[in-house]
Amino acid sequence: MSAYKDLKIAAWNANMQLKHDGLAIQTFGNVSAFDPAAGVFAIKPSGVPYSRMRPGDMVVVDLDGRVVEGALRPSSDTKTHAVLFKNIPGIRGVAHTHSTHAVAWAQAQRAIPLFGTTHADQFPAPVPVTPLLSDSAIQGDYEEETGKLILETLAALPGPSPEMILVGGHGPFTWGSSPMQAVLNSGVLEEIARMALLTLQINPDAVPLKATLVQKHFQRKHGKNAYYGQE
Numbered sequence: 001m002s003a004y005k006d007l008k009i010a011a012w013n014a015n016m017q018l019k020h021d022g023l024a025i026q027t028f029g030n031v032s033a034f035d036p037a038a039g040v041f042a043i044k045p046s047g048v049p050y051s052r053m054r055p056g057d058m059v060v061v062d063l064d065g066r067v068v069e070g071a072l073r074p075s076s077d078t079k080t081h082a083v084l085f086k087n088i089p090g091i092r093g094v095a096h097t098h099s100t101h102a103v104a105w106a107q108a109q110r111a112i113p114l115f116g117t118t119h120a121d122q123f124p125a126p127v128p129v130t131p132l133l134s135d136s137a138i139q140g141d142y143e144e145e146t147g148k149l150i151l152e153t154l155a156a157l158p159g160p161s162p163e164m165i166l167v168g169g170h171g172p173f174t175w176g177s178s179p180m181q182a183v184l185n186s187g188v189l190e191e192i193a194r195m196a197l198l199t200l201q202i203n204p205d206a207v208p209l210k211a212t213l214v215q216k217h218f219q220r221k222h223g224k225n226a227y228y229g230q231e
């Protein structure tokens with residue numbers, strides 16, 4: 001019996017949810033589940049279709065991306081996940097997708113403007129996009145450099161840190177307090193991305209939502225006197 005059985009099941013469940021939610025086709029996308037006490041995470045194996053994936057196929061790796069347990073090769077994005085787990089406090093899951101609308105904004109190299117309350121409920125600022133990686137980063141330790149670029153972009157933000165980002169020219173990474181929360185954030189991001197695109201199609205001169213509405217929606221869900229949902 002694997003010492004990491006629960007972690008592998010958590011990772012597998014979240015990966016299957018990604019597929020179920022329409023956020024990944026073919027072998028696209030990957031989700032990981034982190035155990036901070038053990039210093040390891042379980043991640044989707046590289047290039048295995050969701051239809052054939054079993055919990056036992058999840059690969060357990062340490063924070064340097066070295067395989068601790070598993071017969072398959074881990075996702076090629078494993079080192080990006082490792083950088084995020086090492087540096088973002090409190091997170092237990094990371095998800096990466098190539099969902100269409102989020103990717104479209106990443107390819108346009110544009111942050112997603114905050115046009116409405118759906119977005120403000122999640123995060124009170126545009127969803128950031130990283131610049132493109134430098135040639136030396138691309139030719140070096142590409143996946144680790146991707147993680148570092150995400151951290152640099154987050155560090156440069158003026159306000160609170162989001163649980164989602166677009167990697168320029170590539171696609172979204174999201175994270176959260178659990179692997180399933182990371183997947184839910186990927187779904188929210190895809191929806192925000194789609195709505196923002198439609199908004200600009202209807203009105204190319206649409207302006208960002210005014211600050212009072214942004215703060216009302218963000219604070220009622222995330223502020224210290226939040227009253228959204230059930231106690």
Ligand SMILES: [Zn+2]
Nearest residue numbers: 096097170171
């Ligand atoms: Zn990717």
